[in-house]
Amino acid sequence: MSKADELIGAALEALAREDEAAFDSAAAFLADRDDADRVLVEVVTRAVSGLWRNGWQPADVVRITVRRLSDWHGRAAADLIAWEMRAYAPATVDERWRDQLAELEASVWWTGGYLAARQARDGGGRLVTVSGVLELLGLLTGLPQLESLSPPPGAARRTVPARSHTVSEKTLARVRALLAKAESTTYGAEAETFTSAAQSLMAKYSIDAAMLDAQPGGGEGPAAIRVGIDAPYEQTKAVLLAVIAEANGCRVIWSQELGFATVLGFWADLSWVEMLFTSLLVQAQTALVNTGTRKHGTGRSRNKTFRQSFLSAFASRIGERLAEATAATVSQESASRGTDLVPVLAAREQQVEHAVERMFPNLVSRAVRTAWDREGWAAGHTAADQASLRTRDR
Structure with a gap:
């Protein structure tokens, strides 16, 4: 185990004890290390992979992160989920997961080390960034197992034979467009027309x-x-x-x-x-x-x-x-x-x-x-x- 791994472990233990002084000390020592970026991102990535096996989905992870921590932590969670998802071939990722990733705007937008890129984007200090990712890691490692709703990424997707008389994507697109018009218009008669057609x-x-x-x-x-x-x-x-x-x-x-x-x-x-x-x-x-x-x-x-x-x-x-x-x-x-x-x-x-x-x-x-x-x-x-x-x- 590297020194960076030891410091991450110490920070997580301090979080569990709600010992702010010990957490701040471990985070400060970690922030001073050159390998902090690589090791911390690797640990978070493993935690994310474990959540997929425990029934969590991308939207679930970001939602609980924002709920228990902050919007900043939610953005960091979306970033690191996108980083973890690079490991899977598109054909092995459920379509619902891809839809969630798109809605979350989760992407690998940075080059080089993530902590440095996140720090530069936020305009904050390195210690603040390291501490924030450690807090995110502490949350992710403590989440309970959920019921599995779909195959996790990496599992071959089950295909369903197309049936000729199911509704086409073209029809569904028409419905979505009608509802969008109904929601945007200020005229009741127009909304009635659009929603009735969609219905x-x-x-x-x-x-x-x-x-x-x-x-x-x-x-x-x-x-x-x-x-x-x-x-x-x-x-x-x-x-x-x-x-x-x-x-x-x-x-x-x-x-x-x-x-x-x-x-x-x-x-x-x-x-x-x-x-x-x-x-x-x-x-x-x-x-x-x-x-x-x-x-x-x-x-x-x-x-x-x-x-x-x-x-x-x-x-x-x-x-x-x-x-x-x-x-x-x-x-x-x-x-x-x-x-x-x-x-x-x-x-x-x-x-x-x-x-x-x-x-x-x-x-x-x-x-x-x-x-x-x-x-x-x-x-x-x-x-x-x-x-x-x-x-x-x-």
Whole structure:
């Protein structure tokens, strides 16, 4: 073991003990060494590789880093993830990983040593940079094992034979473009036109996918994604995600301490759950801001209980509206197709339930308890009635 390795180990031990003086001393000695850049990056790279084997994905790592440390540490994590990913042939990296890397803008943008390049970009001191990467390393080495959602990089990707009547990328691109126009326009009539067109395309896609997968040898089983849930009011946001998922034949497992929820379902539904959650969360937050502040008769603020009640009521009413919309659409589609879709969709949801049991065999459910405010509940219920569900009127 080199001296640099010993200093890194000492710094990690100091972090675990929350001994700031010992950590600062180890970091200072490490920063003075010529081999610090090479050795520290190598150690972080090995830690990242270990996370892939433990079920983590790039977006998960950056999310937890920003949540527990800072935006700077998140940028450093994205950089070093990009560095680690150079070791894999593109054909052995799952497409979802590549999408995450693109969204994170993770790239090897530097030449030479990373610490020197990071220091030059930030305009900070070398000790600050070394200390920051050591803090990142301390976090990465202490993360728990997660459920595996996809093959880790380096594993051969499983290919699925193309089916002629699945929706083409061209059609999906049209849907995304329609939704983008609906979100950008300030005219309600235009938004209605765009979202209705997108809904028509995607509703057909979802039903077609369910019918296709029901055929012998058709389709893959349920999959899973992770959706970040940020403070404040994480619990009520998790409830909103859960009711959206349930109305779309998916299930949600919330990992509160890690800041995300795992959503299980079929690919035809998962992307829509995430999209609809984002859209409705924005609408809820906008409506919440417009309600202004609330105070008790004594003048003391009651914003927290008001907002929690608002979001709880919003989620409850949205769940009811989505369930009603789903039931109506299934009835209409069954009539138009001359086929009862209820058994097909029920079997599909049963597959999702089995996937939950396999992935989370020790799952424990807990009751949701939030502070309650009568006015906040009424306002949230009203906002949910006014919220647009046009992103996915099933």
